[in-house]
Amino acid sequence: MSVTAREALRQSLMARIVEAFSERSARGPSDAPVRLRVPFDRSLASLAHWHRWEPAVYSRPPSGDERFGVGVYRRLVASSDDDWDDLKARFAEEKLPPGLPWFGAVPFDFRALPLGMWAAWPKSIWFAPRLYLTKAASSDVAEVLYLPPRGADEMDVRADVMDLLDIHGEDLSSEERPAFEAPEDFRRFTDKIERALREIRQGRLSKVVVARYVTGRVTRPLDEALELLASRYPDSHVFALSWQGRWLVAASPERLCSVHARTVEIDCLAGTARRGRSDEEDQQLAAELLASAKHRREHQAVVDHVLQAVAPLCERVEAQPEPSVIKLANVQHLRTQVTGRLNPGVGLLDVAKTLHPTPAVAGAPQREATSYVTAHEGWPRGYYSGAFGTYAEGEGQLDVCLRSAFVAAGDAALFAGCGIVEGSDPVAEWEESELKLRPMREALGVQEEVGP
Numbered sequence: 001m002s003v004t005a006r007e008a009l010r011q012s013l014m015a016r017i018v019e020a021f022s023e024r025s026a027r028g029p030s031d032a033p034v035r036l037r038v039p040f041d042r043s044l045a046s047l048a049h050w051h052r053w054e055p056a057v058y059s060r061p062p063s064g065d066e067r068f069g070v071g072v073y074r075r076l077v078a079s080s081d082d083d084w085d086d087l088k089a090r091f092a093e094e095k096l097p098p099g100l101p102w103f104g105a106v107p108f109d110f111r112a113l114p115l116g117m118w119a120a121w122p123k124s125i126w127f128a129p130r131l132y133l134t135k136a137a138s139s140d141v142a143e144v145l146y147l148p149p150r151g152a153d154e155m156d157v158r159a160d161v162m163d164l165l166d167i168h169g170e171d172l173s174s175e176e177r178p179a180f181e182a183p184e185d186f187r188r189f190t191d192k193i194e195r196a197l198r199e200i201r202q203g204r205l206s207k208v209v210v211a212r213y214v215t216g217r218v219t220r221p222l223d224e225a226l227e228l229l230a231s232r233y234p235d236s237h238v239f240a241l242s243w244q245g246r247w248l249v250a251a252s253p254e255r256l257c258s259v260h261a262r263t264v265e266i267d268c269l270a271g272t273a274r275r276g277r278s279d280e281e282d283q284q285l286a287a288e289l290l291a292s293a294k295h296r297r298e299h300q301a302v303v304d305h306v307l308q309a310v311a312p313l314c315e316r317v318e319a320q321p322e323p324s325v326i327k328l329a330n331v332q333h334l335r336t337q338v339t340g341r342l343n344p345g346v347g348l349l350d351v352a353k354t355l356h357p358t359p360a361v362a363g364a365p366q367r368e369a370t371s372y373v374t375a376h377e378g379w380p381r382g383y384y385s386g387a388f389g390t391y392a393e394g395e396g397q398l399d400v401c402l403r404s405a406f407v408a409a410g411d412a413a414l415f416a417g418c419g420i421v422e423g424s425d426p427v428a429e430w431e432e433s434e435l436k437l438r439p440m441r442e443a444l445g446v447q448e449e450v451g452p
């Protein structure tokens with residue numbers, strides 16, 4: 001989309017919001033929510049761009065329904081001492097206008113502090129946006145919810161919405177660039193895998209997820225990157241969250257958990273193969289993946305943990321008897337879906353607290369593997385392999401921050417990890433990590449990569 005088209009889109013959206021505010025404030029209090037419907041024949045991603053200070057969020061799950069939010073109506077950021085229970089208690093104290101959810105993310109390890117490249121972010125970020133748009137997949141209309149500042153008049157609202165939509169926004173490209181440490185090369189990554197294999201042979205752990213990152217300059221505008229991800233990975237949840245001018249972007253194939261009307265759904269995803277060059281080869285690779293003892297072990301560790309963790313929270317819970325193979329543009333994975341009926345009063349955060357991080361991203365046994373990763377990864381995972389999602393009154397959905405990148409001032413760190421079990425081959429795992437880096441490398445148009 002051209003710069004002028006983007007600008008025109010924002011201008012007309014702003015005009016509609018100001019008009020709706022004026023009509024509404026003639027009738028009632030000026031800070032009541034403004035709700036309107038506007039024609040919108042583009043992706044809501046067109047409202048997203050890299051250089052902004054207002055916190056913002058974009059979400060497009062596989063249903064194709066989109067959400068975009070910007071500005072902060074309410075915020076809830078965790079301090080270094082907070083944990084899942086503090087988050088839950090604080091959510092319970094806040095009431096949001098109908099239809100407005102919380103958006104946010106939790107890190108890989110709630111006990112670890114955000115360090116290194118993540119130091120500008122709090123330990124967990126949640127906010128309810130002040131300008132919120134939703135658009136159904138097949139619709140040409142967006143629903144808008146705008147929460148004007150208290151006591152604002154029409155002039156204030158115009159200026160406020162201009163800020164929120166970054167009309168004539170400041171270009172922050174001269175912003176100070178973060179110092180991402182040099183990423184691990186092939187040698188250091190495979191050494192890390194050998195060390196995990198030793199740990200496994202000594203019987204302390206049965207699975208460890210070992211991860212790496214690459215860094216480079218982003219060359220593609222955010223809206224184009226998000227649209228590209230949505231078209232290449234339609235079965236993944238494409239999302240982006242910005243805080244303090246830094247973005248977490250992902251096209252995640254893995255739902256951590258969703259909770260709606262006491263039904264909980266969880267994806268167990270582990271075990272990976274490349275895509276074939278022909279249909280025949282692709283089917284053959286899928287059949288080998290299903291038949292591989294090594295991949296099945298890696299996968300079963302996740303299913304076992306999930307069932308054991310959520311059973312005390314459920315009236316009943318069951319896993320599909322056999323994994324199936326899901327195919328993404330870059331890789332295929334083994335997946336088992338787990339579904340349950342929750343005990344009364346159990347909410348999304350209770351489920352997430354017991355599940356996360358699952359052996360799909362940490363290893364097994366889960367607690368020991370999580371501590372091992374935090375101590376031995378060699379860099380702070382932060383929100384990579386954490387979870388991103390929405391929350392409203394105990395319900396919502398969290399997806400694992402995989403096939404993800406952290407972007408600050410045009411510099412990106414792209415992440416990928418691989419489950420290591422007895423029998424894993426370090427070279428094959430390196431190749432698998434390269435495939436997992438592909439979605440972000442391509443979507444962000446990453447150049448000047450440092451490292452191998």
Ligand SMILES: C=C(O[C@@H]1C=C(C(=O)O)C=C[C@H]1O)C(=O)O
Nearest residue numbers: 269270271272360416417418419
């Ligand atoms: C850790 C990642 O992916 C996880 C690891 C997988 C594996 O090792 O087979 C498969 C899916 C994910 O649960 C990643 O993409 O970074």
